[in-house]
Amino acid sequence: MRLLDIARSAYVKSPPGLRRSVAPLISMMPLSMRYGAVYERWRRDIAHARIDPSFSTTATTSALRALARTAVHASPFHRARFAVALGSSFDVRQVEVEDLARLPILTKGDLRAAGEAALTRPAKSLVRNCTSGSNGEEPFAFYVDRDRSVREFAFVNDAWTRAGYTRDETRCVLKGFRMKGAEDRLFEWEPALNELRLCVFPMSEADVALYIDLIDARQIRFLHGYPSAIELFCRHMLTLGRRFRTPIRGILPISEPLYEHQRATIRKALGDVAFAPFYGLSEKALFAREVADDIYEFEPLYGLAELVDDDGAPVTEPGAEGRLVGTGFITHGMPFIRYDTEDRARLVEPGTRANGWRMKVEAISPRRKPGFFIGRTGNRIVATNFPPQDPAFFRGMSEFQFVQSEPGKAVIRYVAAKDGAQADAERIRAALEAKADGHLTFKLERVDCLACGSQGKRAFIDQRLDLARY
Secondary structure: OHHHHHHHHHHHHOOHHHHHHHHHHHHOOOHHHHHHHHHHHHHHHHHHHHHOHHHHHHHHHHHHHHHHHHHHHHOHHHHHHHHHHHOOOOOHHHOOHHHHHHOOOEOHHHHHHHHHHHOOOOHHHOEEEEOOOOOOOOOOEEEEOOOHHHHHHHHHHHHHHHHOOOOOOOEEEEEOOOOOOOOOOOEEEEOOOOEEEEEOOOOOHHHHHHHHHHHHHHOOOEEEEOHHHHHHHHHHHHHHOOOOOOOOOEEEEOOOOOOHHHHHHHHHHHOOOEEOOEEEOOOOOOEEEEEEOOEEEEOOOOEEEEEEOOOOOEOOOOOOEEEEEEEEOOOOOOOOOOEEEEEEEEEEEOOOOOOOOOOEEEEEEOOOOOOEEEOOOOOEEEOOOOOOOOHHHHOOEEEEEEEEEEOOEEEEEEEEOOOOOHHHHHHHHHHHHHHHOOOOEEEEEEOOOOOOOOOOOOOOEEEOOOHHHO
16 A cells, blocks of 8 residues: 555656646546545544544554654664663663653754764655745755655645535645746646646736636635735735635635734635634644634644743743644654754643643744745735745855845845855846746845844845835
8 A cells, every 4th residue: 555655645746747647547536546545544543533632642652652663773863862862771662752852852953964864764765855945044955755645635634624625625726836847827727636726926916817717617615825825816806806706615724824914815805714724844743733713733643742942841831932843753764853843832732641642832933934025016926935945046055035125126135155156146146036037136135144033033035115005
């Protein structure tokens, strides 16, 4: 079955031409075959863990022990971490959740320095991903299991049930992609995944008028994508005075925080829709679903969540703020054990044995800040994924940040890498201007350091324009 799970996971990442050629065949398969037995088992276990703390605690402990055994047996880096913290004679087959606090918190820097010693399998057998560096930090390359998507789908689809979504529903996807292989296309239909994919860059009113017709034609009831993109879509709908013939039932936000003003704009355009956001990480270390507005409950079968203060001590007082630390269970090839997510939150309820380790938090402040550029005509441009995720793209820069004070113009404020040259910065500027397609021009500003906020966070865009005017 693992081969089928790998194939299911690989489909999403396959080249566009191959995907288009096999999608019609996949779309003819029953949904039970498309998702598979592993998916169905995870959906049952997720539901069981939610109502049975004893089952949740037992399953979480079992998952932790399996991860620890793999890490200690196959990774020299993690073997050393456990030996230093717990002693070389410690039996990881008997590790308890409470033992985790004895391990040091793991950072991106630790994993960069460890290299392949942090892996439990050869890199060629894993999938290499990287964070985009969209807070201005250096992109972070990491590895995940090839078959993890099936398990992840189970948690995502479970979270979306809050909005009434079921796995056979059609979604309209508003994300940052252009249509690969056809840069002039604004949309594509993905039959195997039941997705209508829409380009959100730069997403003009004319684009939205077309998108409304496409959504109406397929009677789609769920919008999925970046909150900033969905909000912009709804702003254009209000300006156009358009409504859907088949009312939208639910909003399935991803990748960004969902703010109250965005909920208000979306509801003004679409009516009293349900929202089903979740919190997740590219590194697959943690997953939480929203259970009330801006309150999230972590799923311990996916990964164990901790909230610690700036000194690494557990946060136990409701209302207190801390850093989110995660130990992920659904991918073992590069274990993330007590991993510093760099995100912050306020505690609502600590995870304990009594509640099955289901910690609840509110006001999650992610490392990745959403934002907009304002184009030369006053149009909003969704900034998520505007810079490419390939670390090589920003070769020559160690940190960067965008600053905008005038429509259609922005500054790339950057700290040069040790081997960085002016030619690197000029190459980056030219590539971003080409991507902006006449809507934005960029000016370079080299600095010695970039300013941070009081909690060490740095906005992706230092946006100085009044967005209420655009």
